[in-house]
Amino acid sequence: MKNLQAVRGMNDILPADSALWQYFEATVGKVLAGYGYQQIRLPIVEPTELFKRSIGEVTDIVEKEMYTFADRNGDSLTLRPEGTAGCVRAMLEHGLLGGGVSHKVWYTGPMFRHERPQKGRYRQFHQVGVETFNLGGPDIDAELIILSWRLWRMLGLDEAVTLELNSLGSSADRARYRDDLVAYLRERFEQLDEDSQRRLDSNPLRVLDSKNPDTQALLADAPKLADYLNDEARAHFEGLRALLDAAGIPYVINPRLVRGLDYYGLTVFEWVTDRLGAQGTVCAGGRYDGLVEQLGGKPAPAVGFAMGIERLLLLIETLGKVPAELSRQVDVYLVTLGTETQQPAIRLAEQLRDALPGIRLVVHCGGGSFKSQFKKADKSGALYALILGEEEAAAGQVGFKPLRGDGEQLTLAWDAVPEQLRKVLQ
Numbered sequence: 001m002k003n004l005q006a007v008r009g010m011n012d013i014l015p016a017d018s019a020l021w022q023y024f025e026a027t028v029g030k031v032l033a034g035y036g037y038q039q040i041r042l043p044i045v046e047p048t049e050l051f052k053r054s055i056g057e058v059t060d061i062v063e064k065e066m067y068t069f070a071d072r073n074g075d076s077l078t079l080r081p082e083g084t085a086g087c088v089r090a091m092l093e094h095g096l097l098g099g100g101v102s103h104k105v106w107y108t109g110p111m112f113r114h115e116r117p118q119k120g121r122y123r124q125f126h127q128v129g130v131e132t133f134n135l136g137g138p139d140i141d142a143e144l145i146i147l148s149w150r151l152w153r154m155l156g157l158d159e160a161v162t163l164e165l166n167s168l169g170s171s172a173d174r175a176r177y178r179d180d181l182v183a184y185l186r187e188r189f190e191q192l193d194e195d196s197q198r199r200l201d202s203n204p205l206r207v208l209d210s211k212n213p214d215t216q217a218l219l220a221d222a223p224k225l226a227d228y229l230n231d232e233a234r235a236h237f238e239g240l241r242a243l244l245d246a247a248g249i250p251y252v253i254n255p256r257l258v259r260g261l262d263y264y265g266l267t268v269f270e271w272v273t274d275r276l277g278a279q280g281t282v283c284a285g286g287r288y289d290g291l292v293e294q295l296g297g298k299p300a301p302a303v304g305f306a307m308g309i310e311r312l313l314l315l316i317e318t319l320g321k322v323p324a325e326l327s328r329q330v331d332v333y334l335v336t337l338g339t340e341t342q343q344p345a346i347r348l349a350e351q352l353r354d355a356l357p358g359i360r361l362v363v364h365c366g367g368g369s370f371k372s373q374f375k376k377a378d379k380s381g382a383l384y385a386l387i388l389g390e391e392e393a394a395a396g397q398v399g400f401k402p403l404r405g406d407g408e409q410l411t412l413a414w415d416a417v418p419e420q421l422r423k424v425l426q
Contacts, residue, residue, distance in 0.1 A: 009115070009123030019326045020313055024155070025108065028128050031151045032106050035143065037130060040105040042086045044112075048076040054085035054263055054291055059203060065113040079112035083129035084263075084288065084304060085295070091133060092297045100300075102134040108309075119314070120279035126309040130285075133292070136301035138236050141267045141287060142243035144305055148271065148283055149249050156321035157312070161271045161282060163249065166257040167237040168205075168265050169229040171290065177228040178204055184222050191218055208256040216256075224255055236266055259284065263291040267303065275318050282315060283307035331360040331384070331425055333377035333403075337370055338390035345388050348398065348414060355418035359425070378403055384424065386417070 006012055013021060029039075048068050055061050067079040080086055087107060091097050108128045117123060130147075132140050145163065152158040168174055182204050189197060193212040200207065210216060229237070244251055251269075259268045268286035276282075285305025292300040316322055332352075336345045349363045362380060364373050377385045387399030392411070400410040400420060412420055 007123070009117035011122060011124070019329060020316070020322060021309070023323060023326055024309065024313060024316070025128075027154055028106075028108070028151060031147055031154065032130065035104070035147050037104040037106045040087060040090060040107050042080075042083065042090055042107055042109070044080055044110065045077050046080055046086050046089065048078040050085050050089055050295070051078055051081060053295060054088070055082070056203070056263075061113065065115055067112045067114060081111055081113045083107055083109075083111065083127060083306060084131060084291070087129065087131050087304075088291055088295055088297075088302070092292065092295060097133055097292060097297055097300050100134050102132070104130075104132045106130045118279070120276055120308075120311045122310060127306045128309060129304060129306040131302065131304035133302045134300050135303070136289070138239035138243060138267070141240050141303055142247070144285065144303060145244060145249065145269060146247050148305065148307070149247075152271070155312070155316060156319065157273075157315060160275050160315060160319055161273050163244075163251040164254040164257050164270045164272055165241070165244075165251050166254050166268050167226070167229060167233055168258065168268055168286075169225065169233040171265060173228045173230055173233060174205070174225075174265070177223060177225050180223045180228075181205070181207075185218075188218055191215075205258045208258050219256065226255055233266055240267055259286055263288040263294065265289055269305070271307075273315055276311060276315060279311055281308075282311045328381040328383070329360060330362050330380040330382040332362070332386060332421065333380050333382040333384075334361065334363045334386045334388060335370070335373045335377060336364050336388050337373075338393075340390045341388050341393050344393040348386075348388065348417075351414065352418060352421070356421055356425075359421065384421070 048066070051066060052062055057063070061081050066081050069077060071077050087105065091103065096103055106129060108126065110124050110126050112124055114123055115121060130144060132144070149158065149163075152161055169177070182200060185192060185196075185200055185204065185207060189200070191214065192200070192207070193210060193215050196207045196210050196212065196215050207215065208219060241251075254270075257268055257270060258264075264286045266287040266289065269284065270281050271283040272280045273282055274280060283305055285303070287301070287303040289299070289301045292298070292302060334345055334349055336342060345363055349361055352361055353359060362382065364376065374385065383402070383404050385399075385401045385403055387401060389399075392398050396414050397411055398414060398417060400412050400417070410420070
């Protein structure tokens with residue numbers, strides 16, 4: 001029989017890799033809790049119409065990349081390609097946006113897009129999303145950027161990422177700009193790359209984001225969106241910049257930053273790196289004040305961002321910022337010798353777990369010689385071994401042996417073991 005394998009672009013996260021994921025997720029959770037954000041858990045599958053109405057039917061995501069299927073009732077469902085739309089749907093469905101009450105939420109989990117798999121870009125990928133509702137000023141835009149900057153510093157990534165900012169203005173601003181941009185590009189249609197020619201009718205602002213160098217050269221003399229911003233949009237952007245300046249966060253203005261989703265307006269931003277080749281964006285977001293109304297709610301301001309976990313973990317590894325302690329998953333390995341030691345070993349292990357919450361203690365299972373057990377103890381990465389033979393068990397004692405570096409072997413009473421471990425593991 002043919003061996004079954006994972007779907008292309010949908011990868012297993014193996015035990016050896018999971019410690020880094022857990023470290024990253026715990027760090028993210030700690031930062032967000034420090035700013036008063038609460039976690040929301042969302043379904044992986046949503047009605048297809050949700051993404052057509054939010055992302056836009058003529059976007060690449062909806063046209064080419066979504067995993068969509070009919071369920072047994074004939075309803076069209078889609079594996080979520082991003083998290084914002086589902087979060088807005090949940091907030092509306094449960095009546096959380098009424099009365100102008102503000103909310104700060106975050107979520108994490110897998111997203112799905114049928115793209116060509118490559119390093120840092122997969123068909124099942126994982127994101128952390130952060131969303132805020134009913135807060136319309138530049139102060140909350142700044143807070144999202146500031147908290148992400150704090151996260152980069154905690155992870156040791158701050159010198160490897162750059163913040164790019166832009167304002168898309170209001171929908172009326174973009175409409176006026178779109179008309180002039182299309183007119184400019186129409187006169188140069190034959191010089192555009194094929195993808196930009198297609199986008200000219202469906203989503204012309206995405207031409208600004210073209211990776212084709214010839215198209216980018218053509219855009220040098222194109223109309224600039226910044227020239228079309230109304231006074232309110234300009235003031236919002238200037239307010240955001242002033243807050244970032246006050247916080248000491250460096251940034252660059254990228255007038256061609258438009259993001260790939262139709263629902264953005266006013267602030268858009270990306271954290272980018274030059275350390276990962278073509279996959280340079282590690283976190284991106286912006287303001288989407290019109291999306292709540294677009295999905296059937298009353299108008300409500302909203303802003304958020306999403307960060308790609310795989311890319312950030314790749315960046316952590318590339319920069320050598322993986323904490324050394326992650327390579328060790330075991331603190332203490334309990335070696336048992338003799339058939340009469342299994343029950344005492346379990347009692348001792350549970351007493352130690354009670355006395356030392358959080359200790360990573362492995363009790364040897366499966367029998368074997370003293371030598372083979374010590375090989376497994378050493379391979380586990382444990383710092384210390386406890387040795388429980390039949391004589392020690394009968395006497396209420398246990399051997400204590402360092403497995404790394406210098407240190408003498410001791411014989412300890414059971415009630416002395418917790419204090420010894422506290423001393424050496426602190």
